[in-house]
Amino acid sequence: MVINLVKQFISKVWKNIFRKKKHLKLGLYGPPNGGKTTLANRICKDWIGEEMGSVSPIAHETREIQIKEQITIKSKGKELLFNLVDTPGIATKIDYEEFMKAGMKEKDAKARAKEATKGVIDAIKWLDEMDAVVVVLDATLDPYSQVNITIIGNLQARKIPVLIVANKIDLKKAKIKKIQSAFPQYDVIGISAKYGTSVDQFYEGLFALVS
Amino acid sequence: MALTIQFVPYAEIEDLGPARRVNKLLDLARQNKIVVLQGRLKKEEEADLIAITMEKINETFKGIELAVIQPQSRTETLFETVKSGVVNILLGDRAGLTIIGPATIVKQIKKDPDKIELFTKELGKRSKKKA
Numbered sequence: 001m002v003i004n005l006v007k008q009f010i011s012k013v014w015k016n017i018f019r020k021k022k023h024l025k026l027g028l029y030g031p032p033n034g035g036k037t038t039l040a041n042r043i044c045k046d047w048i049g050e051e052m053g054s055v056s057p058i059a060h061e062t063r064e065i066q067i068k069e070q071i072t073i074k075s076k077g078k079e080l081l082f083n084l085v086d087t088p089g090i091a092t093k094i095d096y097e098e099f100m101k102a103g104m105k106e107k108d109a110k111a112r113a114k115e116a117t118k119g120v121i122d123a124i125k126w127l128d129e130m131d132a133v134v135v136v137l138d139a140t141l142d143p144y145s146q147v148n149i150t151i152i153g154n155l156q157a158r159k160i161p162v163l164i165v166a167n168k169i170d171l172k173k174a175k176i177k178k179i180q181s182a183f184p185q186y187d188v189i190g191i192s193a194k195y196g197t198s199v200d201q202f203y204e205g206l207f208a209l210v211s
Numbered sequence: 212m213a214l215t216i217q218f219v220p221y222a223e224i225e226d227l228g229p230a231r232r233v234n235k236l237l238d239l240a241r242q243n244k245i246v247v248l249q250g251r252l253k254k255e256e257e258a259d260l261i262a263i264t265m266e267k268i269n270e271t272f273k274g275i276e277l278a279v280i281q282p283q284s285r286t287e288t289l290f291e292t293v294k295s296g297v298v299n300i301l302l303g304d305r306a307g308l309t310i311i312g313p314a315t316i317v318k319q320i321k322k323d324p325d326k327i328e329l330f331t332k333e334l335g336k337r338s339k340k341k342a
Binding site for chain 2: 154
C-alpha cells in the first residue's frame, strides 16, 4: 500500500513537471469563413511579424491543421507563450458544386471538397489536443447553428476553456449581442480581425482564458 | 419527388454503441430521408456524426443538415429550474428532438431557442416545426 502511494506521488510529480514544460496549445475553431485564419494572421503579424495562412472568400480555404509555434504575446506586463493551431472550418456538408459556383473548375472543386472533408475530420480529432480554444464566429450570421453548438458543447464536455470571438464587427449586419445571448456562459469579444478593431481587448481575453 | 420523414424512437438507438447509433441515423439520411430522432445524441456523438458524415461525402451525398432542440433552454424561475432538472434526470438523452436531413434535400435548418424552420431544396418551400 505504501509502495502504491509512493508510486502515485512520483507519477503525479512527474506529470506536473511534464505539464509545465509543454507549450500551451491554443486552437482556433469555428465554422468555415468565420475568419479563423484572418485572426491567426493578425496574431502572427502582431507578435512575430509574419502571416500564417492564406485567406479566401471561398469557403474551406484552410483544409489542413496549421501550427505556428512559440508565439509570445504581452499585455500589461504579463507574457503568454503558446503554440497557435489554426483548424479547418467545421461543417456538416460540403458540396463541390458550391465551389464551382464561386468560379472554380470542376476538377479543382472536387479536389477542394475532398481535402475539405478530411480537414473537418482532422479538426474534430484535434479537439482533444487543445489546452484552450478561441471559437471564431461570423457576427453577421445566426449563432444558433448546430455546428456552433456542437463545437462549443464538445469543448465544454472536454473541460477545455473557451473564448468566443464575434468577428467581422466592421460589417453593418454584425450583432454581437445575439452571440452573447446564444452563449451567455462564455466571454464574447467583438473584433474585426481584418482591420484589427478591438484586438487589444481580444489579447486581454486570452490572458483571462488561460489564467 | 416525395419527401420522407422518418421518426426514430429513442428506444431504437438506446442499446447501440456510439458508432452504431451514428451510422444508423446517417444511413437513413443517406436514403434521402429526413430523420426525426426522439431525444438527442451525446455531444461527442454529435462530433462523431459530423466526422463520419465527412467520410461518406461523395458526388451524390453532400452531407447533412443537423439541428437539436433541447426542451426548456431558458429557465427563469426556481420552480422551472428544478422541473427541468427532474425531467433531465428522468429522461436523460430522451428529452428534446434531433433532426437530420440530407443536404441534397434540406437547404437549411434555422433554429431559434423555441422553434425550428426547415427549408427544403426540392420544394422551394418551408415547413415550420414548433418545439
